[in-house]
Amino acid sequence: MTARIQIVGIGDDGLDGLTGQARQLIDQAAVLVGPSALLDKMPNSEAERVVVGSNLEQLQAAIRELGDSSAVVLASGDPLFYGIARYLTETFGKDRFEVIPHVSSMQLAFARVKESWDDAYLTNLATQPLDRVVDHIRTAELVGLFTTSAITPSVVAEALLDRRIDYFTAYICENLGTPDETVTQGDLQSIRNQTFGSMNVMVLVRRHGAADRPSGSERRRLFGNPDDLFLQSRPKRGLLTPSEVRCIALAELDLTKTSVVWDVGAGSGSLAIEAAAIANEGQVYAIEMDAEDYALMIENAKMFVVPSLVPVHGQAPAAWQELPRPDAIFVGGSGRVVPDLVAEAIQHLAPTGRIVVNVSSPDNLVAVQQVFGQAGLHHDVRMINIARGQYQLDRVRFASLNPTFLVLGWR
CATH class of the missing domain: 3.40.1010.10 (Tetrapyrrole methylase, N-terminal domain)
Known part of the structure; x- marks a missing residue:
C-alpha cells in the first residue's frame, strides 16, 4: 500500500x-x-x-x-x-x-484587529481575478485578502478607489506570529501610497451605515442588470430583488411600452427602474416608505435615465390611493402584512391586469395563494433556486442564493 x-x-x-x-x-x-x-x-x-x-x-x-x-x-x-x-x-x-x-494567517489577522470573521468575504488574490474580487468587496461588510507580490495592498486600494469604493478601513497585517509582526491601520487613500512586505494579510472593515457603490459600468441592459449596478442600503442588503428573479418577474408582469405599473415595497428601486425601461411610454410608480431606501432609489434612477419612473415616498395602502389604476402590480417584501397588502392591491388592478408577488417564506406563499383564490384570480407559483459560479484555483463551485417564490395572479 x-x-x-x-x-x-x-x-x-x-x-x-x-x-x-x-x-x-x-x-x-x-x-x-x-x-x-x-x-x-x-x-x-x-x-x-x-x-x-x-x-x-x-x-x-x-x-x-x-x-x-x-x-x-x-x-x-x-x-x-x-x-x-x-x-x-x-x-x-x-x-x-x-x-x-x-x-491560518487569516485567522491571526482577524484576531489582531479584533473582528469576528465568520461572515467575512475571504479570498486569495493568487487564485481570483482582482476585478471579480472588487465586485465582491463592494457589497461586503468584512473582507480578508491574501495578497500577492503583484497584487499588493496598495494595488487593491487603488482598484477600490478607482471604482469609488472608499468606505472601508484597511488593516495590513505583516509577518504574523513573528517578532517582526506589524499591523498598519488606515483608510484606502493612505494605504494606496504605502508599500508592505510580501508576507501580509489585508483586512477591510466597512464603515457603519455605508451604502454600496454601484459598479460604474457604462453598459446598461433593458432589464436583468447585475445587482452591483444598484446602490443598496445597509444593514438591509439582501432585500434587493436578484437580477435572475427580476428577469422572471418582469416577464410574468407582461409589460408593454404604455403599461401603468405599481411596485409596492420598491426598496432601492431595481425592479421599478427596469420596469420603467420597458414601459418607457407608461408610468411606473415605485412605492417605498423607508426614507433611506427611497433616497437610494432616486440616486439609482439617475444612472438609468427612466423618465417614466415615479418614486412615491409613503406607506401602502395609503400611498396608492391617488395613483392611476395599474395594468401590473409587483409586491415584494416579508412579514405578515404582505397578504393584506396583496388583497387590497388586487382591488385596484385593471380588468386584464397581472400581479406578481415575491415572497421568501412558505407561510406567505400559502397566504398569498389563498388571497388570489378568494379574489377569483387565476394563479400559479414559481419556486426559484439560483446558484452563481465562484472560481477557486482551477475549479468552479456554486454559491446558492436564498430560495424565493413568485406568486402569479391574473383575471
Missing part, C-alpha cells in the same frame, strides 16, 4: 510555531516538498528537498514521483484554507494524505 503523504501547515514563525507532532513528522520525512520559502524554514532537516512553486502541474508531477517515500508537503498556514490540500485531495484522493494544519 502506498504510504500516506503528510501535508503540514507552517506559519510565518517557522519551526517555533509547530506542534510536537508536526516537528516529528518533518524530522522523520525522507522527502520534503514545498516552496523554497518554506523549505528554508527547515534548516536542520536532512531530507531530500523538492522545490515546487505555484505551478499545479509541477506539484502533481512531484507527488507522483514520491512513490512509497516517507514525504511531507509543506504548506502555509492551514493547508485546507485557500491552500493546496483541497487541490491535492481532489486530484489524488483523500486516502493518500493526512493534514496537520497550522493556525
Whole structure:
C-alpha cells in the first residue's frame, strides 16, 4: 500500500510555531516538498528537498514521483484554507494524505484587529481575478485578502478607489506570529501610497451605515442588470430583488411600452427602474416608505435615465390611493402584512391586469395563494433556486442564493 503523504501547515514563525507532532513528522520525512520559502524554514532537516512553486502541474508531477517515500508537503498556514490540500485531495484522493494544519494567517489577522470573521468575504488574490474580487468587496461588510507580490495592498486600494469604493478601513497585517509582526491601520487613500512586505494579510472593515457603490459600468441592459449596478442600503442588503428573479418577474408582469405599473415595497428601486425601461411610454410608480431606501432609489434612477419612473415616498395602502389604476402590480417584501397588502392591491388592478408577488417564506406563499383564490384570480407559483459560479484555483463551485417564490395572479 502506498504510504500516506503528510501535508503540514507552517506559519510565518517557522519551526517555533509547530506542534510536537508536526516537528516529528518533518524530522522523520525522507522527502520534503514545498516552496523554497518554506523549505528554508527547515534548516536542520536532512531530507531530500523538492522545490515546487505555484505551478499545479509541477506539484502533481512531484507527488507522483514520491512513490512509497516517507514525504511531507509543506504548506502555509492551514493547508485546507485557500491552500493546496483541497487541490491535492481532489486530484489524488483523500486516502493518500493526512493534514496537520497550522493556525491560518487569516485567522491571526482577524484576531489582531479584533473582528469576528465568520461572515467575512475571504479570498486569495493568487487564485481570483482582482476585478471579480472588487465586485465582491463592494457589497461586503468584512473582507480578508491574501495578497500577492503583484497584487499588493496598495494595488487593491487603488482598484477600490478607482471604482469609488472608499468606505472601508484597511488593516495590513505583516509577518504574523513573528517578532517582526506589524499591523498598519488606515483608510484606502493612505494605504494606496504605502508599500508592505510580501508576507501580509489585508483586512477591510466597512464603515457603519455605508451604502454600496454601484459598479460604474457604462453598459446598461433593458432589464436583468447585475445587482452591483444598484446602490443598496445597509444593514438591509439582501432585500434587493436578484437580477435572475427580476428577469422572471418582469416577464410574468407582461409589460408593454404604455403599461401603468405599481411596485409596492420598491426598496432601492431595481425592479421599478427596469420596469420603467420597458414601459418607457407608461408610468411606473415605485412605492417605498423607508426614507433611506427611497433616497437610494432616486440616486439609482439617475444612472438609468427612466423618465417614466415615479418614486412615491409613503406607506401602502395609503400611498396608492391617488395613483392611476395599474395594468401590473409587483409586491415584494416579508412579514405578515404582505397578504393584506396583496388583497387590497388586487382591488385596484385593471380588468386584464397581472400581479406578481415575491415572497421568501412558505407561510406567505400559502397566504398569498389563498388571497388570489378568494379574489377569483387565476394563479400559479414559481419556486426559484439560483446558484452563481465562484472560481477557486482551477475549479468552479456554486454559491446558492436564498430560495424565493413568485406568486402569479391574473383575471
